[in-house]
Amino acid sequence: GVDSYLMDQKILFLNDQNVTAPLQKDYGNDNMIDIDDTGEYILTLNKANAKPFLVITWDKVSTYTIEAHGSCKGRTSGMCGSWNDNAKDDFIGSDGKLWKLPERFGVTWAVDDNTDCPLSDFGKVCEKAGIDEDVVRAKVIALLSGAKLKDCYVAMGDEVIVQNLVDDMCSCGGAQTCVCPALGKFAERCKKERNINTDGWELTKSVSCIPNCEDLLAKGASFQAKGPKPAPSCLNPKGGIQFQRGCFCPTGKVLSEGRCIDVIDCKCNYAGVTYAAGENYDKPDICKTCTCKGGGAPDTCVDMTCVNTCKQNEKEVSVVGKCCPECLGTWLTTDKTTIVKRIGQPAELSCKVDGHVNVAKVTWFVSES
Numbered sequence: 001g002v003d004s005y006l007m008d009q010k011i012l013f014l015n016d017q018n019v020t021a022p023l024q025k026d027y028g029n030d031n032m033i034d035i036d037d038t039g040e041y042i043l044t045l046n047k048a049n050a051k052p053f054l055v056i057t058w059d060k061v062s063t064y065t066i067e068a069h070g071s072c073k074g075r076t077s078g079m080c081g082s083w084n085d086n087a088k089d090d091f092i093g094s095d096g097k098l099w100k101l102p103e104r105f106g107v108t109w110a111v112d113d114n115t116d117c118p119l120s121d122f123g124k125v126c127e128k129a130g131i132d133e134d135v136v137r138a139k140v141i142a143l144l145s146g147a148k149l150k151d152c153y154v155a156m157g158d159e160v161i162v163q164n165l166v167d168d169m170c171s172c173g174g175a176q177t178c179v180c181p182a183l184g185k186f187a188e189r190c191k192k193e194r195n196i197n198t199d200g201w202e203l204t205k206s207v208s209c210i211p212n213c214e215d216l217l218a219k220g221a222s223f224q225a226k227g228p229k230p231a232p233s234c235l236n237p238k239g240g241i242q243f244q245r246g247c248f249c250p251t252g253k254v255l256s257e258g259r260c261i262d263v264i265d266c267k268c269n270y271a272g273v274t275y276a277a278g279e280n281y282d283k284p285d286i287c288k289t290c291t292c293k294g295g296g297a298p299d300t301c302v303d304m305t306c307v308n309t310c311k312q313n314e315k316e317v318s319v320v321g322k323c324c325p326e327c328l329g330t331w332l333t334t335d336k337t338t339i340v341k342r343i344g345q346p347a348e349l350s351c352k353v354d355g356h357v358n359v360a361k362v363t364w365f366v367s368e369s
Helices: 102-108 125-129 133-144 150-156 159-171 176-194 214-218
Strands: 005-008 011-014 017-019 023-028 031-037 041-047 050-058 064-068 222-229 242-248 253-256 259-262 268-270 273-275 280-283 288-291 300-303 315-317 326-328 332-334 351-353
Touching: 005 041, 011 023, 023 268, 125 133, 125 159, 133 150, 133 159, 133 176, 150 176, 159 176, 268 280
Parallel strands: none
Antiparallel strands: 005 011, 011 017, 023 031, 031 041, 041 050, 050 064, 222 242, 253 259, 268 273, 280 288, 288 300, 315 326, 332 351
16 A cells, blocks of 8 residues: 655644654665654655655744655656756746746645645735835844854845745744744755855854754753754664754653653654564564564564465465465456357457466366357
8 A cells, every 4th residue: 555644733644643753664675764853854765775765854834845865866846846957947837837936836736725825916925914024124134144144144145035034934924933944944055055064053042943842842852953863763772973953862862752761661663653562563564573672672573474274266366565365266257258169169268367376276177068
């Protein structure tokens, strides 16, 4: 089957079931999905020879970010643009038109326009909200001129960036927190493209853009401008050797089911379900049965045991997507129920086998009548 992941505000769903991060699910052949919570949800798809293959970050408020592996170049479309080294054709809508405004382009790809992304009259956001645009613009420029972002503003700041931030702030009543996601992306881009150190920009007094992790802070975590990537968890107690900003548990503790715990207290979590030490559980996507070790130790897995006793008129067949074979009584069908031919004349009959059957074990009978 196909799994559905949904990150909606602060809630995480897997196939319509409410689950918590960290979360991991194995799809075999070195393909795996991990979801971390560092105040932002970070979904990582790892594929063989492409790790990570895809990273989707959701700030739990308004902003998604997608990073794709280089092997995807020239193969993207939709909201991801064309990735063909031509920045002028990225805003091609689902209607095939090339749009100038990113807002109009985005709405064409909305799944539910009327409910989630109604087509509106873009532009003059502050005026429609009854907010003085000049006042908001002054606030935005002050933010961009702060200690950690000043050099970036001088090097990369332009009217498009300023206007986007002004519109973001006006769209939610002038609240400064609404520009935090855009400021974060500006800081990341500046660090990558201009090699300007922007670490800790969100902690400066004039900005105050700590990620949306009040729940984690209340449960023992703290904000770090350069925390481990990936974040420590029961599956990976030491975390990664790269860096990321976010909220992390104190050294020696890991995030589990939304709270910081000692590694020794770790249970096992697979696909959003928690298992106690000594408990067995199945990983049907890779046809394994595993035993939870707990305490941050990797679980042990063996091939799933299958026991089938088929009736005399049934055949044991392998079904795509299932670990164990099934017994089918109607595994063979034909396109004709009766063939009338004279003896010695050739006859054609098409047979359809439902499932994977070893042909060598099939006995064919022909009735002379």
